[in-house]
Amino acid sequence: MIRALRRLCLLALWLALPLHAADLVIDLGHGTKTYTTAQLLARSDARDVTIPADVAFKRAMRYRAVPLKALLDGASPGDTLQFVASDGFAAQISAALIVRAQGSQAWLAVEDPTHPWPTLDEIKGDAGPFYVVWTDPEAMKIGPEQWPFQLASIRRQPSVAERFPAILPDPALKADSPVQRGFVVFQHTCFACHTLNGQGDAKLGPDLNIPHSPTEYLREDLFRAYIRDPQALRHWPQARMPGFDRKALSDQDLDDLLTYLRHMAGRKVQP
Structure with a gap:
């Protein structure tokens, strides 16, 4: 009886958890770090960031976001970073664009499970839980493929030519x-x-x-x-x-x- 009640309590707790909460895995070659949605939203460097012309939503958007550079401690400008999304999208982005930003700044937008983002029309789905957005992207000619959404992991990789x-x-x-x-x-x-x-x-x-x-x-x-x-x-x-x-x-x-x-x-x- 006690075991059955415990199972019911665990099930109720699981059902009460936010559906969009998730983990982001970052591996820069010196140990894997995992960040939860709650951890990222609670960071002292989290900010409200307005993106006037959002690439995914095709309109102005406002996000709670963390400076991406702050999550990439140990990355050097010569590194190639692979951003892998849950849908199979895999962008290769030079770390120099992030750690040596000159005009544009990369942010990790974090979807708050209590205030989910709108559905993306083009995929009939969600852009969360994590999305790389840029302020002033024109300053460094940041292209649309450098805005990965549904982000699951960031990993340092050898250059594209090597791989x-x-x-x-x-x-x-x-x-x-x-x-x-x-x-x-x-x-x-x-x-x-x-x-x-x-x-x-x-x-x-x-x-x-x-x-x-x-x-x-x-x-x-x-x-x-x-x-x-x-x-x-x-x-x-x-x-x-x-x-x-x-x-x-x-x-x-x-x-x-x-x-x-x-x-x-x-x-x-x-x-």
């Missing part, structure tokens, strides 16, 4: 060539959702070279239109790919990205 050699262009190309510039654009805008030649951590989108590069089966004008506004080419309410306007991806960056993808179509590596 995924099959995505590298021909090393004989000059560093300032359109292909090499396009490779940089690819890492910032595509690699968080897609793999290439079977390499990468993302789980959201298809591979962009195996079995075929989109440059091989889409006319260039249609491919450009698709990147600018995926719904304009093929309307699909459940589509997750965002459009990249000229503010997020300049015409020159788009030119370079297509040059890189065409180049990699000739460098296929079967997984």
